[in-house]
Amino acid sequence: MTEFKRPDGRKEDELREMKAKVGIIPNADGSAMYQSGNTIAIAAVYGPKKMHPQHKQDPKRGVLRCTYNMNSFSVSERIRPGPSRRSTEISKIIEWSLEPVLDLDRFPNTVIDVHINIIQADAGTRCAGINAASMALAHAGIPMRDLILSIAAGKLDKTIVIDVNKAEEDFKEGEGSTDIPISMTSSGEITHLQLDGKINSKQLKKAIEMARKSSKEIYEVQKKALKESVNLE
Numbered sequence: 001m002t003e004f005k006r007p008d009g010r011k012e013d014e015l016r017e018m019k020a021k022v023g024i025i026p027n028a029d030g031s032a033m034y035q036s037g038n039t040i041a042i043a044a045v046y047g048p049k050k051m052h053p054q055h056k057q058d059p060k061r062g063v064l065r066c067t068y069n070m071n072s073f074s075v076s077e078r079i080r081p082g083p084s085r086r087s088t089e090i091s092k093i094i095e096w097s098l099e100p101v102l103d104l105d106r107f108p109n110t111v112i113d114v115h116i117n118i119i120q121a122d123a124g125t126r127c128a129g130i131n132a133a134s135m136a137l138a139h140a141g142i143p144m145r146d147l148i149l150s151i152a153a154g155k156l157d158k159t160i161v162i163d164v165n166k167a168e169e170d171f172k173e174g175e176g177s178t179d180i181p182i183s184m185t186s187s188g189e190i191t192h193l194q195l196d197g198k199i200n201s202k203q204l205k206k207a208i209e210m211a212r213k214s215s216k217e218i219y220e221v222q223k224k225a226l227k228e229s230v231n232l233e
């Protein structure tokens, strides 16, 4: 059997080159950029601020409101600006993946707005968005129990790989491609898992284990960017 080769030559568990920067938008309460290869996400946090309209206020806890937007110029085939079914779904997923580490009880009747923009896309944009948002929330000083690390595992034919890019998402040989975005805390508690394609339970376990290992690398990148922002301010 010949060994499986990834289209861009990476090892099975090799992440794309990561870059992260915190404090990129001076007017926001918190902001961050996270880049994985050719995928770049920026996140800006505004709040907690009083929720309007008033009937949307929750007297028991603050509301986390994420808005994911893929800029029309972020992909080679320009996408129509404005909300779409996809962006609405991804916005919800980002909220659900981050909420478990936030202490929203401390901010009744308020909203924390997180605007996530994808300025360049090469797959894994929801994960990049979650990583950027996690750092931006910490930068905004929102009480958090942990950071959230997010990565797309994948199965290309029969091989489990980490950090799937667009060429890999489009992989058609053999069993084709399965995309598994996963988000977790630094201790490995999963807050989000999606699965697009087919996989057996043994392979899924392996994908989750590989994602757990990779999340440690992302954690280091996020922490370093947050520390650098503190030293600058």
Ligand code: UDP
Binding pocket: 075, 076, 077, 079, 086, 121, 122, 123, 124, 125, 126, 127, 166, 169, 179
């Ligand atoms: N994509 C695109 N046009 C679209 C939606 C997606 O070109 O309207 C590309 C883009 O590179 C994106 C990738 O397809 O990153 C995978 O999209 P998916 O919906 O699987 O989400 P993602 O992997 O970005 O979280």
